[in-house]
Amino acid sequence: MTEPAAALPIPPEIAPERTLNAAQWGMASFLVSEVAFFSTLIVAYVTFLGRDVVGPLPAEALSLKLAFGTTLCLVASSIFIHFAEGALRRGNNASFKLLWAATIALGVAFLVGTAYEWHDLIFEKQLTISRNLFGTTYYTLVGFHGLHVTVGVIAMSIILLLAARGAITKEHETGVQLVSWYWHFVDVVWIVVFLVVYVGAKGGSV
């Protein structure tokens, strides 16, 4: 006697997954590696604090006022890029370009401030990378941060040029968003550097 063939089991419906997309995961994991990189430089900076045999020491060399000004530039730029991103998402291209250009200008202002600071440090205060441990760790940490700011400014300028030619629209939202993540990251690193290096120099008895 033969059993009637059982109906094949029917697989369940597949619910679409809602997580980050691949590009967002990529930028997020790249930024994790950057966190590891800057943490190492900060560890080196802190390790050598107070172990210098010759000056100038942080308290003598650094200007908190100037650093506060450049910090304000970067914090403001993070706010501008946030609203620029929102403008693009709403399809408001004109205000996107304006806010984006303001972000770039603030990034450039930060770099100019740093250049002025370094000129003063090198030529007035005789602090170079080979002068003492403070110089060694300071220029490495702040220099790599400045390099990241420069890369960000270049990336944002390319996007601005493309936007001026009408080549950046709402559908490029993810790319613009990833650049903005990078820029926020660069700002957060700077806030840590500002607290550890500049505020630390004035606050601690180094």
Next chain:
Amino acid sequence: MATVDHPQRLARSGIAADAASRGWAAALHEWTTTVDHKKIGIMYVLMSLVFLVIGGIEALLMRWQLFYPRAEVIGPNVFNQLFTMHGTTMVFFVGMPILIGIGNYMLPLMLGARDMAFPRLNAFGFWITLFGGLLVYLSFITGAAPEIGWFAYAPLTEHTFDRNAGTDFWALGLLISGIGTIGAAVNFIATILGMRAPGMTMRKIPFFAWTMLWTSFQMLLAIPPLTAALVMVLFDRQLGAHFFDVQNGGSAYLWQHLFWFFGHPEVYILILPVFGMVSEVIPVFSRKVLFGYEFMAAATMAIAFISLGVWAHHMFCVGMSRTLDLYFAAASLIVSIPTGIKFFNWLATIYGGRVSLQSPMLFCFGFLSMFLIGGLTGIMLAAAPFDFQLSDSYFVVGHFHWVLIGGTLFGTFAGIYYWYPKVTGRMLSERLAHWHFWLLYIGFILTFGPMHVSGILGMPRRIYTYDPSRDWEWWNQLTTIGALVQTPSYAIFVYNLIASLWKGKPAVDDPWDAWTLEWTTSSPPPSYNFETQPIVHSRRPLWDLKHPDDPDWQYE
């Protein structure tokens, strides 16, 4: 839905056929400009095999020098260069690239994706890794390869003590290839987390993907500190900075911390993907599902996290505080718990299965037996008092070769034998595979077993010769003979790889009757991987296709 048997078989375009049909120049152009994850994966593996041969020759030269006491075959300087280059090559230009290469080839296929998330970043990562390797080797033409050991302890690397350019080549080469490795890690994470086939939730991904995910996570956290440390060395040497310059307040101790913060996770970067490969092979050749998938995944994650906090067990003899010694010893011992979970799960997978001893499974058994011993000597060394006695002796050299060859290499060979038919459309010769396995197995035990003994007898690592009165020669001679027994096994392997491209038995799409998605495409896969997007309902999508009346998803 993908079908098991492709009705319209796609044109087979193996590597050999590729080159033969279109001429070498066209093929070369295609391979150097490709962004296809499969071609990049193959190039990674080929690069690693070339560096494996170079690193092996360096090892043989060292063993020749150590065969007799007071031998004068190559002399101290060349010996220093050889152990530096051997270690650097094997870790950075064989171990990591071969695993990244296999991951590159296999992951998109196993996840049901057409390519990696960032194909151009992928190509960039390969070329920059290769050029990093070439840069390190370029130091030979300056007449002075680095003589600093693979861990390049400061202040030996400072300009004061080391004025030849080899160290600069070394640092720059590793810096560059490290950037490539981070690119690969970013790509793996984006692919695994963002490009899986519909229905393939994180609880259903092939186990190899789990391990590649956590390996990538470790790369993201471990390689940048090395990059930063290499930048510091270069700044010290080129710009007069003082990071590791002890005369000006710098710290040699900082280098050790930074290097081992990279160096310890590195050994897990080299073993986790292998855990994944054997976890793919063992179930298929035991005809059972992987035992305790969830526990295996959790154990992988636990290893990835714990191993980031154990680096200073390489530094017990530096003279840290007793508190630090205790912490790092305890943390290191804890890694053995998730590793033990994995081990028993593999055994439970095999237990009661219908085991077939074809070459991939044979290498898995090699892996299981040898990795166990390497793990146990690791536990011995994690105990600080034991380490005080045997640190920097040949016991340590024996231990890590036991793990890296008995673990990483045997497991990698299992993966290569398993996936070769998919990649080339040809089967490897089983007879040659067995020769390869037994020569390697016996030669390996003979090489690295005696190292434990010479270490206990007090032989320090990195010495270029020794006095006959020490009674180390018998053990060194055994080691050298072991190296000579191993050598032909690699030659057989390479011959098998090349000869089977032409003479191998043609492979069907699914020669091992396996269960993961890569076996649903043709062998070799077409450039777009899948004709239609596969849909996944369980951990063994191919089982579901083969057994529509009793699919896995009913039970998961």
